[in-house]
Amino acid sequence: MNIVVCVKAIPYIEERVKIDRSGKDIVKAGLKFKINDSDENALEEALILKEKYGGTVTVISLCSDRELTYAEQVVWECYAKGADQAILVCDKIFENPDPYITSKTLAEALRSVKYDLILTGCQAIDDSYMQIGPMIAEILGLPYTTLAVKIQVLDNGRILVHRELEEGYRQAVEIKLPALITVQTGINLPRYAALIKVIAAKKKPLRKITAQELKLDVEMINSWRNIFIEEMYIPKAERAAQIITGSPEEAATKLALIISNTLKSG
Amino acid sequence: MREILVIAEHREGELRSSCLETISKAHEVADKGGLEVTSVIIGSNIKSLAEKLREYVSKVYLAENHEITYYDCEIYKHIVSKLIREVKPLMVLMGHTSYGMDLMPGLSSHLSLPLVTDCIDIELSNGKLNAIRQAYGGRVNVKVSLKPSETYLATLRAGVFQPAKPTQTKGEIVEVDVPPLELKVKHLEVIRPEIEDIDISKADIVVGVGLGIGAREKIPVVKELAETLGGVLGCSRPIVDRGWLPQTRQIGFSGKSIKPKIYIAVGISGAANHVAGIKGARTIVAINKDSGAPIFNISDYGIVGDLFQVIPILVQELKKVK
Numbered sequence: 001m002n003i004v005v006c007v008k009a010i011p012y013i014e015e016r017v018k019i020d021r022s023g024k025d026i027v028k029a030g031l032k033f034k035i036n037d038s039d040e041n042a043l044e045e046a047l048i049l050k051e052k053y054g055g056t057v058t059v060i061s062l063c064s065d066r067e068l069t070y071a072e073q074v075v076w077e078c079y080a081k082g083a084d085q086a087i088l089v090c091d092k093i094f095e096n097p098d099p100y101i102t103s104k105t106l107a108e109a110l111r112s113v114k115y116d117l118i119l120t121g122c123q124a125i126d127d128s129y130m131q132i133g134p135m136i137a138e139i140l141g142l143p144y145t146t147l148a149v150k151i152q153v154l155d156n157g158r159i160l161v162h163r164e165l166e167e168g169y170r171q172a173v174e175i176k177l178p179a180l181i182t183v184q185t186g187i188n189l190p191r192y193a194a195l196i197k198v199i200a201a202k203k204k205p206l207r208k209i210t211a212q213e214l215k216l217d218v219e220m221i222n223s224w225r226n227i228f229i230e231e232m233y234i235p236k237a238e239r240a241a242q243i244i245t246g247s248p249e250e251a252a253t254k255l256a257l258i259i260s261n262t263l264k265s266g
Numbered sequence: 267m268r269e270i271l272v273i274a275e276h277r278e279g280e281l282r283s284s285c286l287e288t289i290s291k292a293h294e295v296a297d298k299g300g301l302e303v304t305s306v307i308i309g310s311n312i313k314s315l316a317e318k319l320r321e322y323v324s325k326v327y328l329a330e331n332h333e334i335t336y337y338d339c340e341i342y343k344h345i346v347s348k349l350i351r352e353v354k355p356l357m358v359l360m361g362h363t364s365y366g367m368d369l370m371p372g373l374s375s376h377l378s379l380p381l382v383t384d385c386i387d388i389e390l391s392n393g394k395l396n397a398i399r400q401a402y403g404g405r406v407n408v409k410v411s412l413k414p415s416e417t418y419l420a421t422l423r424a425g426v427f428q429p430a431k432p433t434q435t436k437g438e439i440v441e442v443d444v445p446p447l448e449l450k451v452k453h454l455e456v457i458r459p460e461i462e463d464i465d466i467s468k469a470d471i472v473v474g475v476g477l478g479i480g481a482r483e484k485i486p487v488v489k490e491l492a493e494t495l496g497g498v499l500g501c502s503r504p505i506v507d508r509g510w511l512p513q514t515r516q517i518g519f520s521g522k523s524i525k526p527k528i529y530i531a532v533g534i535s536g537a538a539n540h541v542a543g544i545k546g547a548r549t550i551v552a553i554n555k556d557s558g559a560p561i562f563n564i565s566d567y568g569i570v571g572d573l574f575q576v577i578p579i580l581v582q583e584l585k586k587v588k
């Protein structure tokens with residue numbers, strides 16, 4: 001089975017974010033980047049299927065020129081884990097694309113690739129749209145299902161998928177290949193990429209595709225845009241937490257009193 | 267009058283609460299814009315649900331067929347697409363739920379209509395749809411506008427809007443055809459949650475452990491806090507994903523909703539999908555080393571610090587005051 005996995009490099013945030021001068025984005029300079037959570041699960045699932053049934057795993061990522069080094073790092077890690085091919089769709093015109101632009105472009109790039117199954121993450125946790133998987137499927141005319149927490153190959157090109165619902169419920173569906181499935185975290189435990197393998201992977205060929213090679217230009221990309229970001233801001237607190245200050249000892253001691261009083265007052 | 271069409275969601279013979287929340291927001295937008303709110307419901311044996319639904323909207327499109335045993339992406343997509351083409355609603359809304367997340371992006375591409383997902387607010391301004399949504403795990407709010415369109419699609423975050431109240435008048439019911447379809451994605455069955463060891467949704471005191479714990483071996487540090495308080499240990503999703511605690515302990519959108527007197531979130535960032543499960547907690551306490559963690563935005567008390575320094579002392583002090 002030939003599988004394509006869509007992977008995105010996302011900023012890894014451990015501290016307060018800052019809004020940049022445009023007021024429409026966060027300050028990304030100085031942030032570390034990593035593969036999006038559920039994309040890592042999607043890759044793992046693809047590798048598991050390849051080990052069982054043979055075939056190839058191709059990873060594809062779309063980024064702007066500025067993000068190229070991050071995307072490359074992510075793709076090398078995918079190689080180190082066992083991906084066979086990598087495609088980077090990279091161009092300066094892919095600065096802050098909206099979900100439809102990303103989907104259209106990835107779908108265009110995938111027209112020259114042979115696949116039976118496309119896997120994406122269910123959500124990129126930076127802008128959290130949850131749109132791209134189903135959109136790519138629809139553009140390519142593939143059936144799709146989302147939020148997979150179990151994928152099992154049946155006979156005759158059918159796949160059993162458990163998709164996650166709310167509150168611990170799941171829905172079992174059967175889907176016919178070729179198809180697209182979005183993967184939820186928890187479906188598997190992703191393997192680690194050994195550092196030596198990541199270094200070795202940098203020698204592997206990387207297919208880079210520019211907008212021009214896909215016959216795309218700024219005008220066309222702009223005509224696809226559905227979502228315009230007007231403003232980004234830090235949300236106001238719903239309940240402003242009373243922050244307990246002092247050394248860890250002092251703060252913990254004060255908190256112990258607050259907790260016991262809260263519980264006593266019922 | 268142009269319509270705001272809400273795609274109704276139901277499970278196990280009940281309308282989902284997110285559906286009534288979406289209807290309520292739809293009414294708010296409709297009242298300002300001179301629009302009417304309608305709804306489409308799809309499934310088998312749904313006459314009584316349609317009866318209920320008509321208490322909230324002016325028209326219910328009823329697509330009933332015994333073959334539609336459950337939510338089915340392709341059937342929903344087909345019926346709703348046809349309805350959109352015929353009715354040309356100004357807006358089509360659905361909850362940002364496992365059905366909405368599945369259906370709406372496909373519908374958007376299929377009909378080339380703009381979609382904005384997981385909105386915490388929407389407004390119509392000069393016929394254009396603006397929305398507020400969140401990014402970076404709730405750290406930032408993003409105000410967006412959609413490309414001008416005849417019809418806009420949006421999904422609304424569950425738990426944000428008050429559920430609609432029934433109105434005096436009952437809407438009309440319009441039956442919609444369900445054509446035979448050859449499906450490439452077939453519903454097989456619903457799998458219900460496992461039987462729990464402990465029901466965290468009923469506990470008075472819950473301590474939640476998140477990925478800040480770093481390793482499975484460290485979980486007892488937080489468990490001891492729960493035990494000292496006579497409460498139960500819950501967790502965020504990544505803890506379950508890694509197999510460190512069973513699914514029955516997961517708090518949030520895809521886990522349990524809890525309503526304790528006190529919830530203490532330890533090493534949890536406060537992503538919307540976690541927060542969805544703690545709306546009913548009376549007092550929320552957060553311990554997190556990142557002062558910008560969104561969990562502090564919904565907490566009553568907080569300590570910005572390293573849990574490994576704070577928790578042992580907290581446990582020791584709680585034992586004293588007891």
Ligand SMILES: Cc1cc2nc3c(=O)[nH]c(=O)nc-3n(C[C@H](O)[C@H](O)[C@H](O)COP(=O)(O)OP(=O)(O)OC[C@H]3O[C@@H](n4cnc5c(N)ncnc54)[C@H](O)[C@@H]3O)c2cc1C
Nearest residue numbers: 476477478502503518519520521533534535539540555573
């Ligand atoms: C469809 C869908 C459904 C989902 N359902 C759920 C759900 O039901 N429940 C759920 O929880 N999530 C759910 N999620 C995932 C959710 O979006 C978040 O990814 C998740 O809640 C993050 O968990 P976390 O806060 O434990 O981890 P992180 O976001 O990684 O946060 C860890 C936190 O620990 C802090 N920290 C690190 N070290 C320390 C230390 N030493 N001391 C103190 N603090 C420290 C960090 O500052 C950080 O804030 C769902 C996602 C999707 C897409």
Ligand SMILES: Nc1ncnc2c1ncn2[C@@H]1O[C@H](COP(=O)(O)O)[C@@H](O)[C@H]1O
Nearest residue numbers: 006061062120121123124129130131132
């Ligand atoms: N720039 C990108 N390059 C490759 N895949 C992407 C990109 N953006 C999103 N995806 C894929 O689409 C999924 C859903 O993204 P989103 O709809 O933005 O939440 C991600 O988990 C990825 O698998």
